[in-house]
Amino acid sequence: MKIYIVADMEGIGGIVRPEQVLKGNPEYDEARRLLIREVDAVVEGALAGGATHVVVKDAHADGFNFPPEELHPAAEYIMGTPHPGRFPDLDETVNGVFLVGYHAMAGTPAAVRDHTYSSRDWQAFYLNDRQMGEVGIDASIAGYYGVPVLLVTGDDKVCAEARGLLGEVVTARVKTGIARHCARLLPPARVRDLVREKARAAMELIGQVPPLRHSVPVSVKIRYTGTEIADGIRACWKDGAGDAAGEAETAKVKAAGVDGVEILRLDGQTVLYEGNNLLDVLHQAL
Numbered sequence: 001m002k003i004y005i006v007a008d009m010e011g012i013g014g015i016v017r018p019e020q021v022l023k024g025n026p027e028y029d030e031a032r033r034l035l036i037r038e039v040d041a042v043v044e045g046a047l048a049g050g051a052t053h054v055v056v057k058d059a060h061a062d063g064f065n066f067p068p069e070e071l072h073p074a075a076e077y078i079m080g081t082p083h084p085g086r087f088p089d090l091d092e093t094v095n096g097v098f099l100v101g102y103h104a105m106a107g108t109p110a111a112v113r114d115h116t117y118s119s120r121d122w123q124a125f126y127l128n129d130r131q132m133g134e135v136g137i138d139a140s141i142a143g144y145y146g147v148p149v150l151l152v153t154g155d156d157k158v159c160a161e162a163r164g165l166l167g168e169v170v171t172a173r174v175k176t177g178i179a180r181h182c183a184r185l186l187p188p189a190r191v192r193d194l195v196r197e198k199a200r201a202a203m204e205l206i207g208q209v210p211p212l213r214h215s216v217p218v219s220v221k222i223r224y225t226g227t228e229i230a231d232g233i234r235a236c237w238k239d240g241a242g243d244a245a246g247e248a249e250t251a252k253v254k255a256a257g258v259d260g261v262e263i264l265r266l267d268g269q270t271v272l273y274e275g276n277n278l279l280d281v282l283h284q285a286l
């Protein structure tokens, strides 16, 4: 039984303030220990539930947040950036994905560090017209390989978001959001007991829940926080709507995409990416 754990930082127990998730702050050095100890508790739960092979992807910021001395001896860890694709070594041989330390999508009220990819640049993300956050994006990538998400941990809002999107999934609420930078926290020792037990329980979903799949063509729509961010996506400078000259521009815009992905600017702040392969579309959009 092979489990792939993706670990973000904002949804880890005890983390609530921006300085905790940013390298260079003394608060970060403490927070990275909260992160690895919670991740290792999840590893223990997966092993207790029958996992024979556990791979952990350090997925926050530059992907180098786990103090190497604290890595669990029974797992392997993918750390550092850059790398091809979002999740190296995630493929059809994996039996389930665990999303640990996740956060609610951008715009969610009373959610710790709510965002989708970039707090600064992204206002909303839609996949086939359904608004999603990182749980949805990452569950979709796993689903592309036929792999279901079995466990999501984080605050109460991301747990609700995960259940709403995935249906049958085990969730572990390690804190309750009060505002973006305020939460009711569980002590770390209780957090580790909770996620260990939930990870073990999630193993029972293997073979019982479907992966998240999407119909093709796949459309991804991103509403950026400002027009200058859409301006920066050169392939969509001209939307080509209207006359014959416009149609020629549309052809140019479509040709500018790669891997058969069309990129169109829908309005000042919104760009549409469309194609027949989910990974190719996401590769252009993310």
Ligand SMILES: [Zn+2]
Residues within 6 Å of the ligand: 008, 009, 010, 059, 060, 061
């Ligand atoms: Zn993060």
